[in-house]
Amino acid sequence: MAPPPKFTGASAAFGTLPVLKEERELGFLDHSWINIGLAIATWAFLLGGSTALVVGARDGIYAIIIGNVIGVSIMAVSVCISTGKFGIEQFTLMRSVFGPTGILILVGFFLAIYGVGWSAVLSIMFGRAISGVMNQVGGTHIGENDLGVTLFAILAIAISWLLLWKGPTAVKWLNRFVGPGKLILCFSILFLIFSHKSWSDISNAAPLAPFDDHRINFMIAVEFNLAAGFGWWPVLGNISRFTRSPRAALWPNLIGIFAAAVLGELVGLFAALSLGSHDPTAWMIPLGGAFVGVTALLFVGLANITAIVSIFYGMCLAMRQAGGRYFEALPWGVLTGALFLPVIVIAFFPGQIYDNFFKFLAWTALGFAPLSGVTAVDYLVLRRGRIKQCDVFNDSADSDYAFWRGINPASFVALAGGGLVYYALFNPQSLAAHGPFIWVSASVPACVIAALLHYVLTRTVVMPARLGGY
């Protein structure tokens, strides 16, 4: 048998090709560990802290479990089964749902907002963490929204860009320390909290900034956590495509993402309620004292750099692939650098962005809940697991997935419909709740309506036109 041709191209670094059997490296346990490392991150502390804004410990525990289990169960089915089976990069595979031009629009608009927003939040968190270190060690007096925070945030962006440009593999090396370190940090915070406070202190602590209505507070907390669960949509498909079996693609999301995220968020919830602040960078020194606190803050800073690189790597990969010939002339360093520019601009408004993190979270749910519904119904119900692999890589009009000028309007109308339902029930900007929100949340109806719309429009418009390869 002849050896396969030597493949030396850039895709070795950019890895968007369909994976072969021998390249599937993730069994059940490996996939679970990767998901645990992803879920227990500084963002879990932020989410737990945001939950503490509206509910106390007891309601918070249930809100975190309920929101995450619904979000993760739907999101995992919508992306991990298909990418696990075909081994194709998630946004390339999604051409079968949105069309090649459609996925470019989706990636260029929605994913960019998501990546830029999260990176801004994490870089500002880095800025506040390092400012805390400087205040403690160097005797400075940098306020939480001062220019110093912005300058450190820009430093985080610069380091992230250099890592992304010169060697994303360095992040894999860093993650060997950061991954276990996050688990240690999690349990250390729990230990320190319960060595200072009793359970009754924590369970009796009032939420930090609740609304008047107890039921609305609880459902807003559930909604934040639904957003967290659905928010994994752009991330997990590109991991599960390396799994060795359908079972290994699906179940580690429950063990890894759901269980680990719940643990990380509970730590955030308890810490925020104990210390009266939803900002994780404000917890470390009061909890651990100068030495432990400074060490923890430095670690939070490092963990945020690896998180920013991970988010941006996936986003740039998706943009480069979705952009096709439009983006191929752009050098990798220029593409990544261009995407970091808006993050730098946003870093000049640390208070408005970081302290309103929960609003950003709600806005992302407005997009990801309908996306999860549309992609789940498209793959599992309409296609019954069948996708023409050659055609997802085919840009020409004879591709099954060319739809109308490269766009599937049915999926976009469904997304818009789901988004409108979300907005009608829950305003992500003002957090004003309407109608049956207190019973059904906003993400769940948005997901269901988008799925139904996509199903009906595909059956009545796309399939009769003999488009989409259904």
Added chain:
Amino acid sequence: MTITSASPDNEMRRELNRRLNIIADPNYADPARTDISSREIGIWFAVTTFILVVSIAMWIGGN
């Protein structure tokens, strides 16, 4: 260079074609490419629904 490059002779396109040919071979066996069963998806939703229902019941019970 990307897979969707306009250039017909690009390295990624050649590698992509090689991989698609391997995958299309009827003798190619990859356990990951088997369809997940409806039963497995049913169990998945049964487990997550169980977690959900127990959590809601405990929350209601506590109020």
